[in-house]
Amino acid sequence: MGQARQSAHAFTGSAVAVVVAGVVALVTHQPWLFPSLGPAVMLHVEKPDSPESSPRNTLIGHGVALLAGYGFLVACGLTGHPSVLQEGVSVPRIIAAAGSLAVTALVLVLLRASHPPAGATTLLVSLGLLRTPTQLLVAAGAVVLLTIVDWLYGRASGRPMPLWAAPEQ
Template structure:
C-alpha cells in the first residue's frame, strides 16, 4: 500500500456520498442509505475487482431490492412499521432470512457477487425502505454513486471497468 491509497479512498468515498447527500437534500428522498457505504468502499479500494464492477454493483442491488420487497410482501409486512418501530417478530425474521438467502443464491447464479447487496436486502426486508418510491430512489442512488465512483476512479488513473471486470482465467482476446 502506498501513501496515496488512503487519500484516494478518503476522497473518493467523500465525493460519492456528498453527491448523493446533495441529491437527497434537494429531493427530500432517501438517496443515502447504509449499504451505499460498503459499495462505495469497494469501488474506491478495489475498483478492478469483479465485486466492485458496475455490472455486479447494479445487478447486486437490483436483486437485493426485489428480494427484500418480495420477502416483505410475502410475509405480510409491506404495510407494517419497520423493525425499529415494531421490534423483531417471527415474520420479520422469515423476511430477513428469506431475502438474504434469495439474494445470495441469485447473485451466485448470475455470477454477480456484490456483498453490500446483502445489506440492501436487509434494509428492505426489515422495513427501513419499503415503498415503491423509496426503492426506486435507492436504485437510482446506487446508479448515481456507481457513476460518480467510476468517473472518480477514471479521473485519478484507477482501473474501474466500464461494465464488467475481467474474470480471472479468462482468455485475453
C-alpha cells in the same frame, strides 16, 4: 500506488460519492443515502478492478437485493408495518430477512454477480427501513448515481473501474 496515496484516493473518492448523493437527498427529500452504499463505495474506490466492484455486479447485486427484500416484505404481509426498529422482531420479520438474504445470495451466485453490500440492501428492505415503491426506486437510483460517480472518479484519478464487468479473478 503507495499507501499514503491509496489512502488519500479512498478518502477523496468516498467523500465525493457521499457528498453527491447527500446533495441529491437534500434537494429531493428522498433517501439517496442509505447504509449499504458505504461498503459499495469503499469497494469501488479501494478495489476498482475487482469483479465485486464492477458496475455490473454493483447494479445487478443491489437490483436483486431490492427485489428480493420487497418480495419477502409482500409475501410476509409486512408492507404496511413500521420498520423492525419501531415494531420489533417478529416471526414474519425473521422469515422476510432470512428469505430475502438467502434468495439474494442464491441469485447472485447463479448470475456470477457477487457484490456483498447487496446483502445489507436486502436486509434494509426486508426489515422495513426502505419499504415503499418510491423509496425502492430512489434506492435503485442512488446505486446507479454512486456507481457513475465512482466510475468517473476512478477515470479521473487513474484508478478506473471497468466500463461494465471486470475479468473473473
